[in-house]
Amino acid sequence: MKLRRLVASLAVSTAVLLAGALPAPAAQAQETGGRRPVVFVHGFSGSAAQFDTQARRLAGNGYRIGLIEAHEYDSLFQVNTREQVYAGLDARIDRLLARSRADKVDLLAHSLGTSLMQEYLRSSPERAAKVAHYVNLDGASSADQPGGVPTLAVWGEGSAERQVGGAENVRFPEMSHTQVVSSPETFTRFYEFFTGRRPRTTDVAEERGPVWLSGRAVLFPSNVGAEGTRVEVYRVDPRTGERGSKRPVAAFLIGQDGSWGPFRGDGDAHYEFAVVWPTSVHHLYFQPFRRSDALVRLLTSRPGEGVSGLMESSERHTNLVINRQKEWWGDQGAAGDSLRVNGLELLNPANAPRAKRAIGIFVYDAGVDGVTDLAAPIPQFFAQPFLTAMDAFLPAKRRPLTVVSTPRGGHGERDVLTVPALPSNGHRISINFDDYTG
Known part of the structure; x- marks a missing residue:
């Protein structure tokens, strides 16, 4: 009851002031530091949580956290359709490109998200043209690189016959399905794929100050x-x-x-x-x-x-x-x-x-x-x-x-x-x- 009384006593205006008074983090800077915006698309019952560690690793290697986003949706498709998911992704990519002044984004997807993103990239040349690299994480196979976008496919435990034709296919047979998304080994491979060089660190490096x-x-x-x-x-x-x-x-x-x-x-x-x-x-x-x-x-x-x-x-x-x-x-x-x-x-x-x-x-x-x-x-x-x-x-x-x-x-x-x-x-x-x- 004490907790409930405390909650009831906190004024709504306090919440608004707290939210509004905080300055935007430095990570909201417009410059990309030579790195493109990154968008992650989750799988069934997923969310941005699967990519959270990788986002912090990217930030520890010079990426701006304001240019690392997750595109979330209802994977049961009860509150959105596939077309609505794609339209929302169009808007997200356009916003990130305008904010960063980058030429394209880098895109990753996991599990069910790979089926969606393969369909998305094939749906129009205009969509594919805005994606520099695509990473297919332990999901759907494909006969070719979706939409002609350069593709890295990372696979965990399971059939070794799964592949994306024409792509770089990397296999970690001792990794489980979600571990493929969050592991430092996967991070190293997609970081090299995006930037052409190895990451400075795969740790979640401590940040100085607040x-x-x-x-x-x-x-x-x-x-x-x-x-x-x-x-x-x-x-x-x-x-x-x-x-x-x-x-x-x-x-x-x-x-x-x-x-x-x-x-x-x-x-x-x-x-x-x-x-x-x-x-x-x-x-x-x-x-x-x-x-x-x-x-x-x-x-x-x-x-x-x-x-x-x-x-x-x-x-x-x-x-x-x-x-x-x-x-x-x-x-x-x-x-x-x-x-x-x-x-x-x-x-x-x-x-x-x-x-x-x-x-x-x-x-x-x-x-x-x-x-x-x-x-x-x-x-x-x-x-x-x-x-x-x-x-x-x-x-x-x-x-x-x-x-x-x-x-x-x-x-x-x-x-x-x-x-x-x-x-x-x-x-x-x-x-x-x-x-x-x-």
């Missing part, structure tokens, strides 16, 4: 803006997840397109992004951003709707959604991943097999019986692409929940996020781990 953060609050998976909500940003204690102050460091009213920000932050800080709905609050936690980021995505849903609406809630237990843009492997032994909540290992061969390609994990007390049962995944989630769920009783209102990810390939490195154990009848919690190590 960082500027902005993005969108959107409904999953449609990418429709979470209109009418309020986003409040709090700096939190990494040891407990508790807020450092009662008032947010930034607050924004969310309009139709879901955009929020920018706000000036600290690259080493831990932040909570609270999406405030009329009847509940969705709390989203991230690892420190390290550098400015314009593609931060707050994936949410209306209370009681979407896949989150399938999670049972009560005042006795906490619900978690744990995301990473690199699949969770629970059946690969030492070559796989570990994910623990207060010492409880969540992953196993049944609920997170490599073949599931899960990047989103839902954790809650199924049946509201106070019993943890990890023997099998929860069927209604496991039936969805890229999702899994498990029955774990996480008591609310007690000690904080410390979530520890030990990612494969990280040489034992651990990523840790600690969050308050908030009751699920009024609060949702999403934890977002980085898809890289180091």
